Amino acid sequence: MRQFTAVVNPAAGSAGGASDLLTLAKLLREAGAELQTRYSRSLDHARELAREAGGQGRVVLAVGGDGIAGGIGGALSGTGAVLGLVPAGRGNDFARALGRTGRAIDAPALAETLLHGEPRTVDTIEVTSAVHPGTSVLGSVYAGVDAVANRYANTSTWLSGAASYYVGGARAVAGWRPVTYRITVDGVEHEERGYTVVAANSGFYGFGRNIAPGALLDDGLLDVVVIRHGPRRLFFSIMNELKSGAHLARPQVRVLRGREVRIEADRAVPYGADGEVDAALPVTVRVQPGALRVLA
Template structure:
């Protein structure tokens, strides 16, 4: 029977995380599994707790949203430690890409009985973040600005905070001139964003890269070109289904190493947490993480 260590940040969405864990924890214990809970003071501390639990041969449960999943999953990338997710955040996009069930009974069955799956991770390097590893995507442009607004929102939660953040970001955004290098080949791009996607989802369920796969050893590079704001709002709405990829303003490439630079200060983010400015280099790490799904 598997032995679990659940890692929770009590200050970042703590009540939702505690509630989600409580339901699953009872089911795991009733099935005979061991479960201990570790409380983190920060994302860096959560990574330390995850590595320590992994060294003890325990399954690490990341309890929270994409920031917690990405931080802990990134720390465990390249190790043999098994990762499980208890989604309890605003976006839960990596859990969505894994097709994890939302009902506690079904999620407990996944954690108890499913075989591990190997998935890719993303290595991120920049002048600010010398090296970090994330799970879902790295995005540079208006979406990074929107995510910053969503993270700072106090009155809205979930998809509503992302939508409001997006509206605020788009109304102030002016297109940037990007240099995007994919496996050594440079592409010039003027527009709203460049996304290097391992997971198809970001921004609380938006299907930015419909053909992205977690285990294909490639990143899907989605570039949205300059367009009138009215058209961009229509395109944003199409992100719900992935229909935006048929627009001529959207270009998709694939590669293993992507460098993104711009002609001015452009923010980038990763898994809802890493915030810095371009340039940034990202690389896929194939089959680097064992996860339950």
């Protein structure tokens, strides 16, 4: 019988996260599994707890949103340890890429997967910059207006869920000045003037926006989506098309694909990874094929 350590983000955006975990814990223990619950003080602390539990051969459950999922998944990348997701945050985009549907957690189905499912092997992303000297994450690295928008959403005290991302996006675009990006993919340089560059392992980010519909978690490649410069109203139209993938037909959207991507810009531009924004370009990202085992 598997042994579990749940690493919980107490500040996760879902009010139902605590009750979801209680229901899930009851089902796991009734089945005979051992479950420890640890509360993280910070993302670094969550990584530390995850490495400790994974080193003991325990399945590590990331309870929260994309920040803690990406932090814990990155900490376990390359270790052989197994990750399980209990999506209790606002976006839950990596869980969505793994096939989760709906906003509520189906505790019985999740318990069955955690107890008896076979781990799936997925790729991770190594992020290298002045702030991140070799940090691993799961979903995507994004630079530009979306990083600014995500920062607004994460610091919002009066909005939650999708509303915080929409309002954050509007604020970011309203104050945005075009940037010239230099994007080097597997040694080939591309220069684009625009709003954002996203290097995606998972297609989803920003509360269910499918920025890279062709991205696969296990193909050993990153999909690099560039949204070029255009009128602000056009950018909002593209944002509305992200749910369906229709944005890919726009001439302002360019998709590249490769294993290693370096993103630079002609001025200071923030970038983020898996919902966390705390650094500025330049950044280099590399795919790490088959580096993580996930119960999904």
